[in-house]
Amino acid sequence: MIALLDAPFEPAEALKRFEADAVGAGAIVSFSGHVRPQAASGPVTSLYLQAHSPLTERGIEAAADTARERWPLTSLAILHRTGKMAPGEAIVFVATASAHRRAAFEAADYLMDYLKTEAVFWKKETGPRGEAWIEPRGEDYADRRRWG
């Protein structure tokens, strides 16, 4: 279950579908990232995400393949929004399932580091002070380097 979505989705519903897929797993980890009403720069009224298909999908598939090679996952899901989002809306959902929890935690963490730093998306915040394109934080690159 890997998809780019241009309309709002519910992480809890995505988890419900994922659980059906992951029957038999001992450990399921989910991550959802949401538009925050406050950014470093001030209040945020909307977030816009631009992708470049099919590069974006191809990159995410490759990261998923790496995660599957690196950890004994029984299921994996990645949903990622594009387009304009309001505060609170889900931007990204990652779920991993495995027999034991360590693999599920590490693979979800790895996939999020990929999505934050290497996935082919461009992000624009809009607030009372206007619009600004946001590029990854130094912290995001540092997280990504943990995986070698």
Added chain:
Amino acid sequence: MIALLDAPFEPAEALKRFEADAVGAGAIVSFSGHVRPQAASGPVTSLYLQAHSPLTERGIEAAADTARERWPLTSLAILHRTGKMAPGEAIVFVATASAHRRAAFEAADYLMDYLKTEAVFWKKETGPRGEAWIEPRGEDYADRRRWG
């Protein structure tokens, strides 16, 4: 939202309630642990978990307090089953919310390590070969020691 439950629950529904609680967070991590149909010892037909109230609840509350001190969490939930469970049923649900993902991931991981090694529960597996009480694996203790 910290509770011991003696009847089945749905992690996806727990996540839905948690999201309502965590509005404004940028990152939400959930973990659910499920009864596996296969254990090291062979097939599992049921799992039984025994708690000792109020020691069990008090220990979980203390671990939650430690997590809240250690990471900037905006919300936290822990649900844990007791009693007899069938394969596939959720044993435990942990959810954490924070502004950024690192805190949410680490706190969920920390809480699960606590629940696996120090939480006051005793676990019995039943299968075709009979019943066996299961104590934590060496791997679980090693995970727990990562947090110092």
Added chain:
Amino acid sequence: MAAFLYFGRLMDVAGGHREARTLPASVRDTMSLRAWLDEVHAAPGVFSDPAVRFAINDEIVADAGELADTDEIAVMPPVGGG
């Protein structure tokens, strides 16, 4: 009389979850309790195992924790849920 609560595999050793027993005068802390439980349950070494812990009136105690004959004594093998 002290109230004993046995948990996990120790329920099997003790033959049940709950029992009431009069503590002999010589058993007034958890160290002497261990040896005495090994004896009354004919289970040498089982309760002397330091991995077995006690909670006295809902407080986990380290050896050698004091005991009275009116206490509730939880007898607990290594814990771990999830």
Added chain:
Amino acid sequence: MAAFLYFGRLMDVAGGHREARTLPASVRDTMSLRAWLDEVHAAPGVFSDPAVRFAINDEIVADAGELADTDEIAVMPPVGGG
């Protein structure tokens, strides 16, 4: 004519997401493309910045990747979603 696709903040620099331009004969790889884009968009240093990357016909290329005047050229600032 080459088809240019600009992404992120580079849409603002280029004045739009998509445009068609004839590549001069001197621009046949991504290194010479960088200097030329700085010039045509009157944006010194913006496209020469090594953080800007190119995808030619949906394949990300490193410098100096070859170009033809019939290519689709995606011009991409640093990426990162979530």
